[in-house]
Amino acid sequence: MHRDNETVRLEAFSDGVFAIAMTLLVLQIKVPRHEAVALKGLAQSIVALWPSYLAFSTSFITILVIWIHHHWIFKLINRDGHALFYWNGLLLFCVSFIPFPTALLSEYLIHPDARVASTLYSGTFLATSISLFALWRHASLHLLSPSASEQKIDEAVQLTNQYRYAPPLYFLVFILSFISESWSAGLCLLLALTFAFGGWPDKGNH
Amino acid sequence: MHRDNETVRLEAFSDGVFAIAMTLLVLQIKVPRHEAVALKGLAQSIVALWPSYLAFSTSFITILVIWIHHHWIFKLINRDGHALFYWNGLLLFCVSFIPFPTALLSEYLIHPDARVASTLYSGTFLATSISLFALWRHASLHLLSPSASEQKIDEAVQLTNQYRYAPPLYFLVFILSFISESWSAGLCLLLALTFAFGGWPDKGNH
Amino acid sequence: MHRDNETVRLEAFSDGVFAIAMTLLVLQIKVPRHEAVALKGLAQSIVALWPSYLAFSTSFITILVIWIHHHWIFKLINRDGHALFYWNGLLLFCVSFIPFPTALLSEYLIHPDARVASTLYSGTFLATSISLFALWRHASLHLLSPSASEQKIDEAVQLTNQYRYAPPLYFLVFILSFISESWSAGLCLLLALTFAFGGWPDKGNH
């Protein structure tokens, strides 16, 4: 109960930012213009939007996964404090920036300059994964309840192990984006799916 | 009380996505441009936007109905778990995609290629109804409290009966969209209204 | 406590729609284009946007007032039910439509066809005030706690008296819009301010 009083509004506010950033992504899928449709038909024009669908799906799943992790972190901690507001604010900053590189990738994935769009896209995800890692590091070092149950500590250890891999993996995808924009974009989707399905803390009752 | 701690944040987050997706729909109704208004007057230009109003109303009511069903499902269950996050995530993915086919239908309902727009529109609703069905199937099989009251079980049975019909009905509308785009679009609205007014669990005090 | 379980999620969801509809209004204020700025300077271009500021302020204050009334209504009732979802859904439908007539008025308030924009604008407010009245009528007749305190009943009576005036007043403004678009638009702002400052239930501790 006491925990609620301290972090409940921070969680609700963060949820708002996550939910809005995810839902705004759809605005980046542009309805084909009448001139283009006159040329090649609506069906083909919609199919030609596949970079938009790819970017939408990847960003949506990534933000959803970040939200789930955020949810876990706040289930384990029971206090707030100055620094938590900073690290959480940094994470929200990254998350609410994501719609821009998503729109950029949608527009320029099939273009000679696709590499630039892909670099900014994976670079944003790299920054986001680092800020999530920093938030977790701070929370696990300072805000775990001193009287945490053994199960909670187990979960914390598992999350720590998992977060260790996210920033270096996104760093590799970022480096790769200088070489091949399609591989890099595809791996962003693969990573999001991996973290979604692979990384659940192992709990009996869950 | 215990139930709250497990699903309350998941519900609040989902509510955010539903509310935003519904409210973003209005951005797809485009203010008529000055050139068009100069040609045929503002009154006629606004009337000519009727496909936008139809698509806005249909999508708004459909998402509202999905939200109400989501609300019922979460009133019946009292635990969360990995799989609930996946099925719920899939539903949110479908719901937050809806503004795009809505915008497409607004733009191309009176156009030779209207059939394509209508197919994507009803196809999105088909996918959404399947994901709601899957969420409910999972929840009713695994997350109903073992000690549920008889009334809760009754409601669950009623919801199961009702959900059985949604996916096949939307499948018919989807098939119909290949034949007649206006019938298909109209039936989407009719289905939303039917589910809104017809499908309430029969409870004494409700 | 019992009340919370029944209406708390409905309130949170409605709050989401209100907050988003209010905040989306700002997107209708369009940054002046470079060609227009080249012609008459940025300062004049910004001043020329006054219809946008007027429409933004009026719609923002109106939705805020509706939210405050919504808040009161839900403080007085302690049950939900099928019909509440319908009436509340109808109100949310009207509220989330408001950004469109707002954008239309911003664009066409200084235009020969301004009357049309003004009619749709005040017509939307008329519909919204009727749906708020209907929501309140339903709530006050069916959902007031039978064991309500005398103070609660007093507040309900006051709200009833107040709501009696909103629909006819907006009807007058709607009729007026066929005669003078600027008076009608100005009165919409005046009415919003009047309801904001004039209509508080008279409570000792409030």
Added chain:
Amino acid sequence: MHRDNETVRLEAFSDGVFAIAMTLLVLQIKVPRHEAVALKGLAQSIVALWPSYLAFSTSFITILVIWIHHHWIFKLINRDGHALFYWNGLLLFCVSFIPFPTALLSEYLIHPDARVASTLYSGTFLATSISLFALWRHASLHLLSPSASEQKIDEAVQLTNQYRYAPPLYFLVFILSFISESWSAGLCLLLALTFAFGGWPDKGNH
């Protein structure tokens, strides 16, 4: 517990407006058009968007700081009342207007008329800081619990001291915007960072 019943919905609604205003800011960063990219490449086009990044960051951090302060204010008070709704509504009005001057500054920071954009930008922040100050003044004079603990009173005194500086500082930045638009815009960012890192109430357990 009693406190919750009175202000919890006001806080949740305000959080919604803050979160949406912050997240909408990203829509003002416009994807470069294909013609511009054909001329100077995508990398340079993205770099040329630096006024957008500056405006996005400044506005995001400013709204985040206002949210944190809002959070503190509502932790100290435990009643609501008519006037609180007005002052809070005024603050929300200012906050939800911020995306417009942000978009204007993004578009016109490197333009002969930049001064106008910068004046509106810092003027909006000045108005916002005054309305936050007014909200706090009202809350601290009328809504502090009479039986407040000494720690709460200490925090209130500290917040009062801090808020004393915000409006005059933003007034200076506003004046400065008539002389140098770049200094003024830069100082807005600096002020936001200063308030973010400098102004925490000094509590042992925080």
